[in-house]
Amino acid sequence: xxxNIEDMTPDVEAEIARVREEVARLHGELVRYxxxxxxxxxxxxxxxxxxxxxxxxxxxAYDDLAPDNMILCTLDGEVVPGTAGSERSPxxxxxxxxxxxxxxxxxxxxVHTHSTYAVAWAARGEEIPCVITGMADEFGGPIPVxxxxxxxxxxxxxxxxxxxxxxxxxxxxMQNHGPFTIGANANDAVKAAVMCEDVARSVHLAxxxxxxxxxxxxxxxxxxxxxxNVYGQAGxxxx
Numbered sequence: 656x657x658x659n660i661e662d663m664t665p666d667v668e669a670e671i672a673r674v675r676e677e678v679a680r681l682h683g684e685l686v687r688y689x690x691x692x693x694x695x696x697x698x699x700x701x702x703x704x705x706x707x708x709x710x711x712x713x714x715x716a717y718d719d720l721a722p723d724n725m726i727l728c729t730l731d732g733e734v735v736p737g738t739a740g741s742e743r744s745p746x747x748x749x750x751x752x753x754x755x756x757x758x759x760x761x762x763x764x765x766v767h768t769h770s771t772y773a774v775a776w777a778a779r780g781e782e783i784p785c786v787i788t789g790m791a792d793e794f795g796g797p798i799p800v801x802x803x804x805x806x807x808x809x810x811x812x813x814x815x816x817x818x819x820x821x822x823x824x825x826x827x828x829m830q831n832h833g834p835f836t837i838g839a840n841a842n843d844a845v846k847a848a849v850m851c852e853d854v855a856r857s858v859h860l861a862x863x864x865x866x867x868x869x870x871x872x873x874x875x876x877x878x879x880x881x882x883x884n885v886y887g888q889a890g891x892x893x894x
Contacts, residue, residue: 667705674700674709674841675722675739681845682711682720688849690768691717697746700841701756701763706730708756712743730757732809747806754812755837759820764841766848769833772855776800777828783858786867790854791875792882795823798851803830811835823879826851 663671678700685691685698694717699710709725726745727735732753734741746752752765776783776798783798785791790798801818804810815835818827825847826836834851838844861867870878 667702670704671702671707671709671727671738672722674702675725675727678709678711678725678841679720679722681841682717684845685766685768685848686717688852690770690848690852692769696768697748697752697766698841698845699746699749699752699765702727703763707735708752710746710749710752712740713746715743728753748811750807750809751812751815751835754809755815758812758816759837761839762837764838764844766836766838766841766844767833768848768852770848770852770855772859773826773828773834773852774832775859776855777830777833780830782828783855784867784869785875786861786869787854787857788870788878789850790858791870791878792886793847793850794826794854795879795883796875798824798826798828798834798854801827801829801835804832806832 678698681698685696690696694714697711699708701708706729707727709727711720712724712726715724723739724743726740726743727738728745728749729735730753732750734745748767755762755765777800780800782800785797799818799822801814804814811829814829815827819837825838826834828834834848836844836847836851838847858867
């Protein structure tokens with residue numbers, strides 16, 4: 656995809672600026688909830704109505720992240736030259752995020768973390784069973800495991816899409832790596848990342864005391880439908 660900043664309308668420029676601000680701010684939520692260490696992890700957000708998304712630069716401390724050093728990329732994962740932050744290298748997961756955006760047009764945000772309990776499940780290559788109501792609400796069933804994939808190209812993105820397409824869960828545990836989450840927008844994807852770690856921790860602790868009690872599928876379906884369609888305020892992208 657060819658990108659020319661001279662062809663961007665004022666409306667597109669305003670939307671890019673909004674997404675830059677949102678994505679920069681949301682990285683602070685990863686720190687707040689203890690989902691990342693050092694410079695690992697990333698948030699990206701699709702720019703609505705365009706073929707662009709915004710992602711963090713590679714290897715930059717979270718305290719130094721700001722809207723003007725977020726990086727604008729095409730859906731091919733190419734940095735848009737001449738835009739703010741374009742002199743930096745984007746996240747090493749950029750190709751994976753780009754693949755998800757290309758293949759899943761309904762996705763508006765992608766998040767990757769190295770949160771402790773979710774990574775532990777990924778290291779075992781084990782899905783998180785749906786045994787608490789909050790998990791049924793948010794994920795509509797178990798959080799699945801995706802295939803092992805090498806960082807740097809779109810292999811991880813392929814694994815994410817392969818695992819989550821047609822699945823209720825907005826989180827996947829990439830084997831031996833960690834969680835990736837998707838959402839209607841970047842904020843929604845960050846919420847899914849927070850909730851993924853919460854259920855990973857709760858279910859792990861429960862299993863240390865003995866067998867967990869499964870929730871019947873019809874109850875999972877009912878809980879998920881209520882939470883997705885009734886809970887919260889009308890107009891929320893995700894409740």
